[in-house]
Each structure stands twice: as C-alpha cells, then as structure tokens.
Amino acid sequence: MWSIFRKSKKLNASFIATGHYARVDYNFDVKRYQLKKGQDKEKDQSYFLFSLSQYQLSHTIFPLSSLTKKKVRKIAKELGLPIYKKDESQEICFISRSNYNEFLREKRPDSFNPGPILTTNGKVIGQHRGIPFFTIGQRKGLGGGRKNPVYVLKIDKKKNAIVVGEKEKTYARGMQVSKVNWVSIPEPTAPILCKVKIRSQHQEASATVYPLNNKKCKVIFSQPQWAITPGQAAVFYREDTVLGGGWIEEVA
Structure with missing residues (x-):
C-alpha cells in the first residue's frame, strides 16, 4: 500500500x-x-x-x-x-482471468521447469511439471499407481524438487516466521499466548509466539497444524485484534 x-x-x-x-x-x-x-x-x-x-x-x-x-x-x-x-471471487484479486498458472506462465515462464518427485529419503518416484503447480499438503497431480496416497511435504526450490510422504507428515507444531511486523502492540520481549492464522481461510489456532532477533519469531502450536507452508503469512490475533504477523520461513 x-x-x-x-x-x-x-x-x-x-x-x-x-x-x-x-x-x-x-x-x-x-x-x-x-x-x-x-x-x-x-x-x-x-x-x-x-x-x-x-x-x-x-x-x-x-x-x-x-x-x-x-x-x-x-x-x-x-x-x-x-x-x-457480481459473483463471489475466491481467486487472487489482481489476476483478472482468475488463472494463477496462466498468470505465472506470462510473468515467470522460467519457473515452469519439470523436476523430480522425491520421497523423504531422496528416492526419485516420478517427475513433476513445475513447482508452481504444487503446494504443501497437495495430493492431486502426483500420479497414481502407489499402494498408499502421498502428499506434498516440501518444495525444494534449489533442487527444483517436490518431496512427498504420508498424510500424517503434513502436520507440524512449529514454524519460524521472519519479517515480523507488530502492527498493533509494541514488540514483545517475552513469549506471548495468542491465536495464529497460517492461511486466510485457516481456523485460528492457539500458539505461543517466541520473539527472536532480526524481526523473527518462533511459533509453537498447542496442536499440530496441517500444511504449514513457507511463503504464506502467519498472523497473530488476540480476540479481534491483529497483534502482528510475518512470513513463514520454515517448518520447525
């Protein structure tokens, strides 16, 4: 803005x-x-x-x-x-054609490079069409023919690889958040209890936020959360007040 x-x-x-x-x-x-x-x-x-x-x-x-x-x-x-x-829009507001992949192909065609689909131990079990087609927790688009379904656990941009595994491994309790902005309160110097939202449609979940140096913090949820995704915003709430937020850097 x-x-x-x-x-x-x-x-x-x-x-x-x-x-x-x-x-x-x-x-x-x-x-x-x-x-x-x-x-x-x-x-x-x-x-x-x-x-x-x-x-x-x-x-x-x-x-x-x-x-x-x-x-x-x-x-x-x-x-x-x-x-x-006008119909309700569930898409990204600035993409007029409501087609995320088409928008990326136009703006960043270099990001659509095929790469390996890996298990957590590094075994290649398939090929993907490009990492923009995938997000954490996704099952669709990984191919079939397996005894048990697999889900995206990690997107390795350096290796252009998708790491997959069992559904239970898509849950985690901790994450590190960077570029934190305490919008409504002074920056805390001690851990705080609050509710945290990791996606716009995510149900806020109870967590403890531990302030770190360099505008970072560590978040530990009371209960495991599904598909914590690096690159998404993590926003901290106390009742109806936004305490602050930042960008999910890694799952911890």
Missing part, C-alpha cells in the same frame, strides 16, 4: 480509503493504532493487512468496517451499481 500513500501525499490527501473488511481503532493504553477484524467475520480481511505501519493505520479509513457483505450488496443495488450482482 506504500504506492497508494505516496500518491496520496502528492495529492495532499489526509487519508486513503479502501474496501477491505477490517477496522482501525486507537488504544490509549498502549498509545497505538490497532488493526482489528471487520464486523463481517466471514469476509474479514485483516489477515492481509498485518504489515501496515502505524503511519499507514493512522491515515487509513475502512468504510466497510461495520458492514456485512450482504449489506454492502444491498446498498450497491439501491444505488443502481451493477457490481451488486
């Missing part, structure tokens, strides 16, 4: 407004602006906004913060805006 803020400064605008389902409040106890979930919990988009700074929060307005998606559609219909009947 920095590009939007740079543009707003050139226009001498005091605030920007976005259509995210999220809220901003000011907490006088900690003297910080705080990012919170939107009223519509099913459409809440606070997960995607954890990297905002205090400056950005203080100059951002979320007009949909107290509205549900159903109410927004009703208002749009009353105003005669045709968008009220």
Whole structure:
C-alpha cells in the first residue's frame, strides 16, 4: 500500500480509503493504532493487512468496517451499481482471468521447469511439471499407481524438487516466521499466548509466539497444524485484534 500513500501525499490527501473488511481503532493504553477484524467475520480481511505501519493505520479509513457483505450488496443495488450482482471471487484479486498458472506462465515462464518427485529419503518416484503447480499438503497431480496416497511435504526450490510422504507428515507444531511486523502492540520481549492464522481461510489456532532477533519469531502450536507452508503469512490475533504477523520461513 506504500504506492497508494505516496500518491496520496502528492495529492495532499489526509487519508486513503479502501474496501477491505477490517477496522482501525486507537488504544490509549498502549498509545497505538490497532488493526482489528471487520464486523463481517466471514469476509474479514485483516489477515492481509498485518504489515501496515502505524503511519499507514493512522491515515487509513475502512468504510466497510461495520458492514456485512450482504449489506454492502444491498446498498450497491439501491444505488443502481451493477457490481451488486457480481459473483463471489475466491481467486487472487489482481489476476483478472482468475488463472494463477496462466498468470505465472506470462510473468515467470522460467519457473515452469519439470523436476523430480522425491520421497523423504531422496528416492526419485516420478517427475513433476513445475513447482508452481504444487503446494504443501497437495495430493492431486502426483500420479497414481502407489499402494498408499502421498502428499506434498516440501518444495525444494534449489533442487527444483517436490518431496512427498504420508498424510500424517503434513502436520507440524512449529514454524519460524521472519519479517515480523507488530502492527498493533509494541514488540514483545517475552513469549506471548495468542491465536495464529497460517492461511486466510485457516481456523485460528492457539500458539505461543517466541520473539527472536532480526524481526523473527518462533511459533509453537498447542496442536499440530496441517500444511504449514513457507511463503504464506502467519498472523497473530488476540480476540479481534491483529497483534502482528510475518512470513513463514520454515517448518520447525
């Protein structure tokens, strides 16, 4: 969002407004602006906004913060805006054709190189079409003919390899998170108990977050979580407040 803020400064605008389902409040106890979930919990988009700074929060307005998606559609219909009947989108918002692989082929054709499918002990059991076709926990696209199904456990970009194994190995309790931004609270100096979300549709899970140096932290879940995926965002919540978040670096 920095590009939007740079543009707003050139226009001498005091605030920007976005259509995210999220809220901003000011907490006088900690003297910080705080990012919170939107009223519509099913459409809440606070997960995607954890990297905002205090400056950005203080100059951002979320007009949909107290509205549900159903109410927004009703208002749009009353105003005669045709968008009220637009189908729900589950895809990446900036990919107009809703085709992730096609977008990558256009922007990064070099990433679609075939490579080996490996077991955890390094045995080659097949070939894949390119690592962009796969994600952690995936079963589809790995070929058949095996006694037991296998799932993606790891994507090795250096070797251009997909590592697979049994479903139970897709669960883990720990991960390391980097580039952590404590958006709503001062950076903690001791472990904190909170809820953590590892995907936008992931059910928040109880965990302990251990702060480390260099904007990193270690997260240990109370219960094993399925398909913890490096490269995805990990966002920390306390009730409806986004404490902070970062990027999953590795499963630990």
